[in-house]
Amino acid sequence: MEDKLKTLGEAASLIASGSSISIGGFTSQRHPTALLRKLIKDGVRDLIIYCHSAGSDVDLLIGAGSVKRVEGAYQADGVFTPISPNWRRFVEAGRIHFEDYSNASMMARFAAGAMGLPFMPVKSMLGSDLMERWGFSSEERKVDPEAAPAKVHKMECPFTGQQLALVPAIKTDFCLLHVQKASPQGLLRIEGQEFLDVQQAMASRCVIATCEEVVKDEELRRNPELNRIPHFAVDAVVHLPFGAHPHSVHNAYDYDPEHLMEFSRASKDDASFDRYLERYVFGPDSHEEYLELIGGEARMRALRARSGLGYNPELARRGGDR
Amino acid sequence: MEDKLKTLGEAASLIASGSSISIGGFTSQRHPTALLRKLIKDGVRDLIIYCHSAGSDVDLLIGAGSVKRVEGAYQADGVFTPISPNWRRFVEAGRIHFEDYSNASMMARFAAGAMGLPFMPVKSMLGSDLMERWGFSSEERKVDPEAAPAKVHKMECPFTGQQLALVPAIKTDFCLLHVQKASPQGLLRIEGQEFLDVQQAMASRCVIATCEEVVKDEELRRNPELNRIPHFAVDAVVHLPFGAHPHSVHNAYDYDPEHLMEFSRASKDDASFDRYLERYVFGPDSHEEYLELIGGEARMRALRARSGLGYNPELARRGGDR
Amino acid sequence: MRAASTTELMAVAAAREIADGEIVFAGTGLPMLGAMLAQRTHAPNMTLLFEAGAIDPRMLHLPMSVGDSRTLVGVAQAAGLFEVFNYILQSGRVEVGFLGGAQIDRYGNINSTAVGDYHHPDVRFPGSGGSADVATLSGRTVIMAPHERRRLPERVDYLTSPGWLEGGESRVRAGILTGGPSALVTTMGVIRYREASHEPYLDSFHPGTTPEAVREETGFPLDISDSTETLAPAPEELEILRRVVDPEGIFIKP
């Protein structure tokens, strides 16, 4: 079987400006953040992003001016940043296009894409402005080949008469994941919550996975109940320990409260966010240099998960108060 | 948390004649066969069965005269019985009601029930007589509260214009499973293929699981990625080693070719199948007596799976030729 | 023992909305405090769910968000959004859902999206997340919010998560066949909704305020005639909240 191991640079170079992408993980967890930094550094722009509960993964791309449009449900880093600051700033200033769904309806859209269906029915959205207020008009949709022809259709069930919302499938050019374990052939194992990674991957034409650990294919195949995404759905694997920093990876390391708060503070305006990008994205020449910059071995040790818990119970988490 | 451990008799007594049920497993694998024998012995009749690829689980119930109706996709025990013999005999003689779907459309019907949706769209069934020929007419459906109001609806996708089949959700009174491990509280672990057990369970109002092994809840919770059905969806757990015999249980034991061929031969007419029932269903006073009858320790040893393979590579499988 | 802070009062009030044995869907923040407290007091058999994939955890440390690894301690299943939303929430198994929001209106409709025009908002919030789904599909919902007049308007600017919509039968008419808000727990009191009309009324006001003060800070008409003072947290509840649920002071400031 084909070896799909790539360097970070090789993997990032697959993604052209204007691509549609989805990003694995959930708020502050298990995002392929090192890969996103590389995309920004490489000047990738005009990304169309499909997400559910995003955090400072998408917010980093927004702040870097790499995003044209977001279709999603949520932008926040939990207690660290209850509203993703670049998201808020860019939407309020009219600097990106956006369309709002709920998490369950975005889940259904990705699931439809993964399942080869043009839509999924959901009971959510009824009675809500999610149904009534569209991010893009029917006219805008007509000239945008990437947009679904309608945000949602209301339907009466032909069996029961009950009302349902039909939401259009998502099929992205790329799905970018960070997982605990991958084989060189692309078989992926996820520990802890899957979030929506499986459906996002199966709804994408090209899947790129960064991972904490590269494990032999035969080794992963010894526990096939634990594997989540088949090798033939994955196009590139990048070995990138701590590749999700400042986000957490279950069983590997915790989120970095200091860095997340620094990110949040830096996002107050373009000038200060440019300084953040200069320091953390454009400054380091490699992922290894980035890890040195954020505190190297000592910081990584401080974040490392305790075995049997999956996170670090000793972590100083009240970064917001410092 | 509530202890849901029950005896086989207590669990079987929950199920009244006329109930709708689905049965876990696939052709000759992981059926709760001991529980089915108990239902027959207890005189449960007029069952409405929803299945996908059933084998001699459903065929046992059919041969015993316990089944009123089957909605499903397939009735065979693989190479042992390429057509389930009682199924064939009863259908040809007009002795049961039936309606045909494909496996994927039955999967979609169970998934819809599990997901709280009234239907699921599928791309299967188009152009096929599965779409055109109904087991029960619209008139029969009107007077049968258990039947969906239509077998299928054809639909044009409001987003893409493509044609789809909408299949009605299934919600059963009971789902009967056999799994490798269960906690007394009802948390279930499945090893090997899940088949459709998860969706069948979540599409049921009452789930009864027989299991090879009862494991402490805390123990199962140590590997939460491997658990498949949550405790709150399960109503009764029965500790019943070899409870799937003559069917296989991955990592526990293989199918029993001799018994499956005996079943097949016995199914040629009512009289010979009555003798089979007399011997294996009505004869033994308990599951333990049944196990003695089929050969006791020696037979169980011969079927036992080899660790690391999940089945017995030494099994004499050409039962059909003997 | 130090008297209860408003945050603590709200967490205790939230916990009391949970009956033992119930299946509970909780979002980030105060609902987690309430759920963890309930699990450690009167509701040891409740089942907690987080949309990111944790099913029935026995948490040792307060999570910073619903996706936090801390939600996986002792969990029955580590699953994902697909399983939680489909097989548990949409299938109707969730008995009570806890929600927050930037604006809550007269009929318990929630705005977590934007204040001002949707396309060019004055303030943009994170968006629904699972809020619209939980509000639509739970057996009942409990909403938690700071009590400020501008946050409790007659009508939300953007209706993210359906409450009783325009009151009366309007929720059912919109096709939502179950659920609806049962309580709005604020920094000043607990608001509930009349049976058929779904008009809000003040059920209790927190110690230190008055029914009139609550009505004054509310942007919609509020019937205060049936209100009594909120039952103060018991010392054990406060003790568990401070020492066990949030000893790190993530939400509860010492």
Add this chain to the structure above:
Amino acid sequence: MRAASTTELMAVAAAREIADGEIVFAGTGLPMLGAMLAQRTHAPNMTLLFEAGAIDPRMLHLPMSVGDSRTLVGVAQAAGLFEVFNYILQSGRVEVGFLGGAQIDRYGNINSTAVGDYHHPDVRFPGSGGSADVATLSGRTVIMAPHERRRLPERVDYLTSPGWLEGGESRVRAGILTGGPSALVTTMGVIRYREASHEPYLDSFHPGTTPEAVREETGFPLDISDSTETLAPAPEELEILRRVVDPEGIFIKP
């Protein structure tokens, strides 16, 4: 070395329908022999799928059915019907699907349901199983069947699994946007279908028969003008089939 039996010939012909690297959906019986042979000869990088949940096994022993534990040896994922049908088959990832059937008609439509009236059949078969799904959703299908006139009628009694329907564009008109039968491998030869008309023609006849004899045993018009003799199995292919794929003689009688 003993000459190839008809079963062996068919298994080898099936194997040759698989190109290296393809994703292959196989049902119980001969297709498994063909797939296991292909994996051990010219297609080591093929991916095999079974609807019961086994994704990409490296089987050591021939399974008795697609649900057999033997399909789990060395497997990439042990999943279920939901994952295989939705995420792999319906999403369009399967390149070739192998099917059997009781009747196969002129346009490669399959009947696995009933001969005679649907409600009161003369002979009842097991039903579709995944056949209708694989026939509808694979990139192409290979059908395997005994060659008997009554089994190859002009039109199937019950159309379980769509082939080219009534030929021409009828499959696309029925809403099936991809796939269709590419070959019908029988005990007498290999039938294929013309490009636009989808009319059947004899591509090859097995050693020991003639094109005319094949046409004689076929219940629909069969163009035999382009036929050549089926390439005999190579000794290595037979060796692997007998010694490695089916040494127990489950399908291949010694």
